[in-house]
């Protein structure tokens with residue numbers, strides 16, 4: 001194996017950032033990574049899961065590059081790998097620390113996890129968080145980790161659809177619930193706790209305000225539950241600022257996430273950090289800073 005002086009080959013330094021995607025097929029086994037079915041630049045395969053995974057990786061790459069100048073998940077051009085058709089009737093998608101993995105859903109509760117673009121955006125943002133703040137996946141820092149994935153997952157969908165904050169549905173996983181399920185999505189950032197209410201799935205357990213913070217040992221201390229609180233704070237900030245949410249509110253959250261946050265950051269510390277970021281980006285007395293302060297007050301968190 002060659003060992004070079006630097007990572008850069010001649011010319012690389014000036015090359016435009018471009019994705020390096022590989023989609024693999026687990027063929028319904030729970031084994032990774034599976035066989036390569038589509039590499040970067042190859043034409044569509046005709047397999048809906050494979051081609052959606054490829055496209056959503058591309059949109060996610062473009063979103064972070066164009067919006068925040070970030071070159072892939074690690075900021076250094078990390079190749080993006082997705083495995084589709086994972087397991088039998090597998091009801092989830094995940095980032096395993098190195099790559100994306102998607103189940104096809106059981107068809108009774110969930111449809112294919114490659115369907116909604118924000119599911120891919122959510123999972124890949126776990127990678128961005130892993131390479132930056134590394135928020136501990138437990139309690140409030142874990143709920144912030146989940147919230148970052150919902151925030152940028154939703155922003156990636158809004159960017160792809162060309163929607164402003166008031167046009168967006170602010171749902172996570174819209175289209176993922178099977179037709180018989182009583183619900184519209186996995187979560188709602190605008191109205192946490194209202195995404196579903198179903199005999200099989202139960203009721204959406206998310207609080208929208210600190211008054212209803214859930215203390216539990218389940219779900220790593222409620223990481224998918226209490227994320228409703230910072231999710232709604234982001235929605236409130238974006239709605240008050242208006243326009244494309246990824247441009248201002250998203251920039252405040254992105255710079256905060258990637259700006260040296262400690263891994264055990266709690267809600268109040270994160271809120272204070274977004275206020276500091278907004279002050280730096282938009283100055284004291286700006287409407288943007290006021291919107292960020294109001295957002296945290298609106299969910300009962302002192303910033």
Ligand SMILES: [Zn+2]
Pocket residue numbers: 122123126146149
């Ligand atoms: Zn997650």
